[in-house]
Structure formats: structure tokens, C-alpha cells
Amino acid sequence: MPAIYLHILAELLHSLGVDDQGLLLRVGLDPSRLNSAELRVSQAQASEFVTRAIIESGEPGLGILMAREMKLPLHGNLGTAVMSSRKLADSLALLTRFLTLRAPHLRIEKRLANDEAHFRVSCDVDLGPLQGFIMDAVLFGCAFMGSQLTGTPIAGARILRRGPEPHYFPRFRKSIPVPVQFDAMEDALVIPRASLDLSVRFSDDQLAAASRAQCEEALQRLTENAxxxxxxxxxxxxxxxxxxxxxxxxxxxxxxxxxxxxxxxxxxxxxxxxxxxxxxxxxxxxxxxxxxxxxxxxxxxxxxxxxxxxxxxxxxxxxxxxxxxxxxxxxxxxxxxxxxxx
Missing domain, CATH: 1.10.10.60 (Homeodomain-like)
Structure with a gap:
């Protein structure tokens, strides 16, 4: 997992009154090294940190709180490529191809059904306690990302979540810009096909091309460095x-x-x-x-x-x-x- 995400989580914990620095040190992580877009943290350490963070903060909805904090530039070259695209469809295509750069083991599959596009998020391995946190952060993060890209919540969009509604979710329902449906058959972001043509307000063709090329290079390096x-x-x-x-x-x-x-x-x-x-x-x-x-x-x-x-x-x-x-x-x-x- 990119170290920058744990840095953001640590800042969030600090705002909740948790000793974030002490918690990082207890799981063997150097706080001064996490504010980097390049470094990555092992799954084991990330999972231990997230698990302890949820326990010590007493906040099972940390993944949703993280989703609120994840502004597009924090996602590195992928965030830049997404926000400089022309259309929402282009942004989602980039997210589909390069999600593994930011969330290893996750993948997105696009499926068209009637007048809707389903972007299903799945995981290749069992991430243990990290999985629910990441799914919350990714799916609810996509809802907030849509608002960032277009300037307003995407009309008709919704989020599907497998399993029953968590006991903590009602506290966050009003803050999420799209409806959320639990007990679904998949974890997915669902968008009306017509909304895929919405313009992105930060569009920049030159920047989009450059950042996409950097994503391609990073994906190749990630494959080589496996x-x-x-x-x-x-x-x-x-x-x-x-x-x-x-x-x-x-x-x-x-x-x-x-x-x-x-x-x-x-x-x-x-x-x-x-x-x-x-x-x-x-x-x-x-x-x-x-x-x-x-x-x-x-x-x-x-x-x-x-x-x-x-x-x-x-x-x-x-x-x-x-x-x-x-x-x-x-x-x-x-x-x-x-x-x-x-």
C-alpha cells in the first residue's frame, strides 16, 4: 500500500485524539518516512496499523472518514490523470486500468446493464481486517471523487455493497453524496450511462497524456518489482x-x-x-x-x-x-x- 495513505490515516487519527505517532512506532513504521508518494508499506504492517487504529480510535467507520480526506492530487500520477481527463468516462477508464497502483490486489470491472454502467470492485486475496477498510475507502472515495471531478454529485449514481448494513453506517449516510444499497450481489459504483459523458472541470489534454504515460511506466515497474x-x-x-x-x-x-x-x-x-x-x-x-x-x-x-x-x-x-x-x-x-x- 502507498505509504502516503497511512500518513493521511495517521493525521486523521491525530484529529480524533489518538497518539498516531506512537501507534506507528508500535507497528514498526517510521512516521517521517510515510509522507511520500513513492514509498510503499507492506500489507502486514498496513493491516496491523489499520486494525489498531480502529480499536484505539473506537471508530469502525475510519474507511469512510478516509474517503472524505482523499483529494485527487493525493493519488499521485493516477489522481492527476483522472482529474485532467476530458470526460467522466475517461476518468473511470483510467481508474479501472490503474487502480492496482494505489490499491494492490483490487481490480475494477466495467459492466453495462440497460441504461447503467456498473464498476465492480473485487479483491484477489483475503486482506483480513484491511479489506473492509479499503472497500469503504475506495467505493465511498469514488462517490466523493465524482463530486470533485464534475463539481456536483452525479445524479442517479449509487453504491452497492455486499453484506448487511454495518451498525455504524447511519452516522455517515447523510455525508455520502449518493445513495448506498446494502445486501447487494456485488461491491460496485453504479452510474447512469448518460452521466459518463459529463465533462471534467479540470480537463487538460497535455497533462492527461503525460500523467497517463507516467502511470503506464509505474504499472510496468510494479509488475517488474513483484x-x-x-x-x-x-x-x-x-x-x-x-x-x-x-x-x-x-x-x-x-x-x-x-x-x-x-x-x-x-x-x-x-x-x-x-x-x-x-x-x-x-x-x-x-x-x-x-x-x-x-x-x-x-x-x-x-x-x-x-x-x-x-x-x-x-x-x-x-x-x-x-x-x-x-x-x-x-x-x-x-x-x-x-x-x-x-
Missing amino acids: GFACRVRRVIETSHPFPPKLARVAATLFVSERTLKRRLQEEDASFQNLVDDVRLERAGELLTRTRMNLSQVADALGYADAANFTRAFKRWTGSSPSQYRSDAQKAAADLARSRATA
């Missing part, structure tokens, strides 16, 4: 404390330490190399985007002291951390000057 090593790296990237122990990562992925090592070896990878890759990436961010001194950077990366960090950084890059920071600052200054004189 291996076990990628799953391990995602846990490492968002772990607190950093670097995580191999045992902690193995437990998060529900495998033994021996199995984790074996499966990484099968992909010509190793746990330590993955940790070092993430360390190098983080080191570059800390050296170029913060004013932390070398001792602080070393501590953030899990080194005993600045000397050990410096040796490792030279081994990775051939340059000292101080020289790397100096070169980056000079490059940024040169770029700023060239833009100012352009």
Missing part, C-alpha cells in the same frame, strides 16, 4: 528503528529467517545489500535536504559513529559525505543561477 526482494526492501524503507533486524523483517512478512535468506538468494539478493541500498538512498536525502551534521546522519542510519558512516559512504560512492554535500549544494546553486538568468 519479487520477494522488493517486498523485503519495502519493509526496510519504512521501518523504525532503522536499520531493522532480519528477524523483524521476516516476522513482518510471515516467513522464517532461514526462508527469507533462501528466497533472497534465489533472486541473487541479500538482506545486508538491501539494507545498504536503502542506507545510501537515505544518506543522500539527509545530506542534501537537511542540515544534520555527520554524527546525526550516522545515528539516523544506524551507525555507531560518524567515522563508520564515512567509511561506508566512501565505499559506496567514492566520495566523503562532506564532499558529497558540498558538490550537491554547488550544483543546486548553479541550477538556481541558470534559471534566474534564463
Whole structure:
């Protein structure tokens, strides 16, 4: 799951009086790493966080509250592509093709029935307690998204939900812009076929084409990075404390330490190399985007002291951390000057 969604959920929990930072740390997530459109969090950690969030907030309708918070730009390139489309039909076609970028394991299937279009949402695997939360967030999020795109609730649209009406739903009914029908045969967004021709008020052909191309690239990368090593790296990237122990990562992925090592070896990878890759990436961010001194950077990366960090950084890059920071600052200054004189 994209880390940004857990960041938004954490902010929502904070508004409800829950210690969101403490909760993230208890499930092994680094709060400072979640406000990113690029990083992803393992399903196991996301599920544990959502489960604890519902318990500690006492709010079973967190998925609906999340749906309210999900403004289109928060969905990254997919959100940009959707909101810059010409017609509502174009936006829904993008959502159908690229939903997996934002909600792994979910898919949308379009079916035409009489004068309506059914967009059925289904899940490939059992996500446990995360599934109900995600279905609430996605389906009710689609209702709010329609209002964002067209400027008004879509007349005649409705949401179908499988199963009985949850006990908490009446509190939210009036806030959802379309009717909701429970005990249905499918989880779906239903829209009158005529409404598919509604214009999107943020339409921008050039931006739509560029963002769609970025979505295609991201989908290809997601397919290529479906291996076990990628799953391990995602846990490492968002772990607190950093670097995580191999045992902690193995437990998060529900495998033994021996199995984790074996499966990484099968992909010509190793746990330590993955940790070092993430360390190098983080080191570059800390050296170029913060004013932390070398001792602080070393501590953030899990080194005993600045000397050990410096040796490792030279081994990775051939340059000292101080020289790397100096070169980056000079490059940024040169770029700023060239833009100012352009």
C-alpha cells in the first residue's frame, strides 16, 4: 500500500485524539518516512496499523472518514490523470486500468446493464481486517471523487455493497453524496450511462497524456518489482528503528529467517545489500535536504559513529559525505543561477 495513505490515516487519527505517532512506532513504521508518494508499506504492517487504529480510535467507520480526506492530487500520477481527463468516462477508464497502483490486489470491472454502467470492485486475496477498510475507502472515495471531478454529485449514481448494513453506517449516510444499497450481489459504483459523458472541470489534454504515460511506466515497474526482494526492501524503507533486524523483517512478512535468506538468494539478493541500498538512498536525502551534521546522519542510519558512516559512504560512492554535500549544494546553486538568468 502507498505509504502516503497511512500518513493521511495517521493525521486523521491525530484529529480524533489518538497518539498516531506512537501507534506507528508500535507497528514498526517510521512516521517521517510515510509522507511520500513513492514509498510503499507492506500489507502486514498496513493491516496491523489499520486494525489498531480502529480499536484505539473506537471508530469502525475510519474507511469512510478516509474517503472524505482523499483529494485527487493525493493519488499521485493516477489522481492527476483522472482529474485532467476530458470526460467522466475517461476518468473511470483510467481508474479501472490503474487502480492496482494505489490499491494492490483490487481490480475494477466495467459492466453495462440497460441504461447503467456498473464498476465492480473485487479483491484477489483475503486482506483480513484491511479489506473492509479499503472497500469503504475506495467505493465511498469514488462517490466523493465524482463530486470533485464534475463539481456536483452525479445524479442517479449509487453504491452497492455486499453484506448487511454495518451498525455504524447511519452516522455517515447523510455525508455520502449518493445513495448506498446494502445486501447487494456485488461491491460496485453504479452510474447512469448518460452521466459518463459529463465533462471534467479540470480537463487538460497535455497533462492527461503525460500523467497517463507516467502511470503506464509505474504499472510496468510494479509488475517488474513483484519479487520477494522488493517486498523485503519495502519493509526496510519504512521501518523504525532503522536499520531493522532480519528477524523483524521476516516476522513482518510471515516467513522464517532461514526462508527469507533462501528466497533472497534465489533472486541473487541479500538482506545486508538491501539494507545498504536503502542506507545510501537515505544518506543522500539527509545530506542534501537537511542540515544534520555527520554524527546525526550516522545515528539516523544506524551507525555507531560518524567515522563508520564515512567509511561506508566512501565505499559506496567514492566520495566523503562532506564532499558529497558540498558538490550537491554547488550544483543546486548553479541550477538556481541558470534559471534566474534564463
